[in-house]
Amino acid sequence: MLAKKTTKTNKKAKEEAGSTVGTIAINKIHKGDALEYLKQIPSSSIDMVLADPPYNLSKGSEIKFTNKGVKGFGGEWNKVMEDWDNMPFYEYLKFTLAWLAEIKRILKPTGSVWVFGTYHNIGLINIAYQALDIEIINEVVWYKRNAFPNLAGRRLTASHETLLWGHTGVKKREYYFDYKKSKEISDPSDLMKMKDKQMRTVWDIPNNKESREILYGKHPTQKPLSVCKRIISISSKPGDLVLVPFAGAGSECLAAKELGRNFIGFELDKKYIDIASKRISKANIAK
16 A cells, blocks of 8 residues: 555656746746746746846946847846946836736736835836836835845845736636735734734834755745745745746745645745755655
8 A cells, every 4th residue: 555655746746847837947046048938937827926126236347148039037136337227217127127027927816026225226117107007915024133234334225125026917806815824824924924913014023044045055035944934835835836036045935835836936046056956855744
């Protein structure tokens, strides 16, 4: 009997590993341009999107693009001039509208999208949502009490990021939200969230990483698993398909796997795909 059970388990694992959405394999981070991959995904086939796009922080140099349009991004990030994070405003707007339009198309009516941002780009994300009739469900402020100090002393210390949670704009508002789960969540690191109390739109979560999160390397804009898991757990169900268009070092994909969701990720830089793949291979799956 044990041998038969093992055979069935292996068969199921192979079937899941071989599953696709259109021509794109699930539970894998694909190397390449996010926008081009998004165009290959069938309409109304994704349950949830968690996106951490370039914030367009490195401004100042002139960038030229081909007539094929603006490419998706990945690669190394820092506060120095980075070509992939340095775009003229209208090119960045064009890029944002393009990938969010594809997100709206591929989301199920029950699906929703979360986008990370800062003051550099979150206003533009808001405008893009409205231009595309993506209805904003909530604006969430992620307060990082351990944020890096302002060394120059010429402005206030940046200590938060913003998340915009939206859905496809269907008037029936069919998007999935696990209200019960949102109340049950208790995170000792979040000084504002009490167990069995409604979750508010300010999250007081330090930008800390568990040792295992950086064991194989890290991405400069890497998000903590705790934040990714909170988002995924309240806006998707076990077995759902989570899309991560800008995968980086794979925190969002790892969080999805550890919560019993399927995922698809896109990333340009092989170095980060390798880091993410190692992390995902060591995922802590609940028995």
